[in-house]
Amino acid sequence: xxxxxxxxxxNGTVHTPxxxxxxxxxxxxxxxxxxxxxxxxxxxxxxxxxxxxLPGCIDSQVHFREPGLEHKEDLESGSRAAVLGGVTAVFxxxxxxxxxxxxxxxxxxxxxxxxxxWCDHAFYVGATADNAEDLRELERIPGTAGVKIFMGASTGSxxxxxxGALARVLASGTRRVAIHAEDEARMNARKDYRVEGDPSSHPxxxxxxxxxxxxxxxxxxxxxxxxxxxxxHVTTPAELEYIxxxxxxxxxxxxxxxxxxxxxxAYPRLGSYAQMNPPIRSGAHRDGLWRWLNQGVPxxxxxxxxxxxxxEKAKPYPASPSGMPGVQTLVPxxxxxxxxxxxxxxxxxxxxxxxxxxxxxxxGKGRIALGYDADFTVVDLKKRWTVGxxxxxxxxxxxxxxxxxxxxxxxxxxxxxxxxxxEDSLADEAVGEPVRFEATEFA
Numbered sequence: 001x002x003x004x005x006x007x008x009x010x011n012g013t014v015h016t017p018x019x020x021x022x023x024x025x026x027x028x029x030x031x032x033x034x035x036x037x038x039x040x041x042x043x044x045x046x047x048x049x050x051x052x053x054l055p056g057c058i059d060s061q062v063h064f065r066e067p068g069l070e071h072k073e074d075l076e077s078g079s080r081a082a083v084l085g086g087v088t089a090v091f092x093x094x095x096x097x098x099x100x101x102x103x104x105x106x107x108x109x110x111x112x113x114x115x116x117x118w119c120d121h122a123f124y125v126g127a128t129a130d131n132a133e134d135l136r137e138l139e140r141i142p143g144t145a146g147v148k149i150f151m152g153a154s155t156g157s158x159x160x161x162x163x164g165a166l167a168r169v170l171a172s173g174t175r176r177v178a179i180h181a182e183d184e185a186r187m188n189a190r191k192d193y194r195v196e197g198d199p200s201s202h203p204x205x206x207x208x209x210x211x212x213x214x215x216x217x218x219x220x221x222x223x224x225x226x227x228x229x230x231x232x233h234v235t236t237p238a239e240l241e242y243i244x245x246x247x248x249x250x251x252x253x254x255x256x257x258x259x260x261x262x263x264x265x266a267y268p269r270l271g272s273y274a275q276m277n278p279p280i281r282s283g284a285h286r287d288g289l290w291r292w293l294n295q296g297v298p299x300x301x302x303x304x305x306x307x308x309x310x311x312e313k314a315k316p317y318p319a320s321p322s323g324m325p326g327v328q329t330l331v332p333x334x335x336x337x338x339x340x341x342x343x344x345x346x347x348x349x350x351x352x353x354x355x356x357x358x359x360x361x362x363x364g365k366g367r368i369a370l371g372y373d374a375d376f377t378v379v380d381l382k383k384r385w386t387v388g389x390x391x392x393x394x395x396x397x398x399x400x401x402x403x404x405x406x407x408x409x410x411x412x413x414x415x416x417x418x419x420x421x422x423e424d425s426l427a428d429e430a431v432g433e434p435v436r437f438e439a440t441e442f443a
Contacts, residue, residue, distance in 0.1 A: 012048025056375025070096025086410025335408025
């Protein structure tokens with residue numbers, strides 16, 4: 001007897017833990033309940049002929065700027081950009097105004113996000129010297145992605161840069177801590193390396209050693225505290241080589257920007273629009289990141305979506321702020337790398353779905369398997385297209401990849417069985433809910 005489903009995805013190439021299969025997927029109550037052929041009837045059937053059905057892509061580092069900086073972005077506009085690009089869940093960062101560093105501020109973000117964000121979501125708690133002893137409880141709030149430490153100053157006022165304060169933060173709690181690893185003291189000592197009006201001096205100022213020194217320090221402190229850490233937006237091959245020797249305690253992330261852009265072209269062409277922290281570095285750095293990525297060292301890919309307005313970016317360097325949008329272009333940039341043979345589709349899935357599930361202990365996400373949330377990123381691997389201004393949804397209204405010709409694009413974004421985007425059109429309403437974590441569900 002045939003079964004009834006809420007949704008069936010038919011005729012696609014479905015990427016399950018066992019590999020790519022020509023099967024249909026049945027969804028009921030927001031979860032995957034059947035994988036196979038001739039599943040039966042459904043309230044909605046999506047024909048995926050010629051398309052690949054991937055586990056929902058998770059972007060584990062975005063800055064959506066709300067509250068306090070909504071002129072750059074907000075939770076609605078940032079998550080709209082996410083689902084238009086094929087992302088089904090995001091982890092949002094705490095350097096807002098005010099900072100997300102108390103239980104009340106976490107609750108405020110969760111309330112703002114409820115069915116206003118288009119994708120599922122979690123929020124990081126920002127570490128400070130003042131809240132270090134509170135982090136053990138703050139990280140256990142449902143809907144939190146854990147604790148974020150800024151070792152080097154970036155957008156906002158969150159900064160924990162001395163070893164004593166870092167040790168106190170690491171001693172308070174058990175979840176994996178996310179780290180922005182740049183050494184504040186070294187960068188302060190090198191400010192004279194910044195050249196007025198020349199953003200190409202940004203990676204000279206925030207040099208390789210600024211990153212490497214911070215990475216060595218935080219791994220040593222984490223080992224002393226017996227605390228797992230996750231090092232964000234790694235930009236140097238030397239860091240990845242070092243992290244490879246400490247995988248028992250440290251996982252890490254790379255970004256599509258650092259895998260795609262190179263200083264020799266980016267700064268002359270984009271100026272301060274190429275400015276981010278840590279910086280876009282040389283083509284040799286980019287190639288080195290690829291070598292270590294294909295050796296399996298990076299665990300996840302995050303966009304570090306960090307928008308600023310054109311007016312802010314137009315200020316002469318170094319008054320121009322660091323950061324660029326990226327959540328909407330994460331999936332297509334990586335699919336383009338797949339198309340050009342730099343990345344396998346299996347590794348793409350690992351970095352954007354099963355990797356985040358493993359690193360952060362997500363409940364019900366990260367794979368197409370029975371009982372998991374019905375999150376899918378449906379892609380056309382062969383579609384050739386150009387990133388146009390009219391496609392971009394971020395409030396900042398620009399992308400460093402505008403005008404770039406790509407192969408591969410997300411056709412559909414399905415969140416817990418809800419088709420929130422199909423062929424660049426959004427659903428009638430947002431359905432985003434908090435991401436669930438083992439650390440908070442079963443604490």
